[in-house]
Amino acid sequence: MREPLLTPMAAGVAYAVAALVLSGVLSPVLTGELRGPLARPQTILPMLLVNGVWGAVCGVCALGVRRLRGGAV
Known part of the structure; x- marks a missing residue:
């Protein structure tokens, strides 16, 4: 994942928008x-x-996993 913080955060907001539309x-x-x-x-x-x-919490977890695996942050 190129942007481990921004990508899940955007996915969380996209999920909220989809849930909003579907409920409507x-x-x-x-x-x-x-x-x-x-x-x-x-x-x-x-x-x-x-x-x-x-989503941001998941992104922070992804950053932690990346750091533990020795990848670039």
Whole structure:
């Protein structure tokens, strides 16, 4: 992985965006009403931030593994 911190962080944010879109499409189909983050817009930013932070945590772990294996940081 070229960017062991940035790549998982971006993946976390992309996951949050995908979950946001899917919940907006599927909740009305499955339950008949809008549910999830789009129904409560104040939850969208925290959702993006939390997923980005978890991605960053995974990136820090990847940096640690790279360092333990003797690779360049």
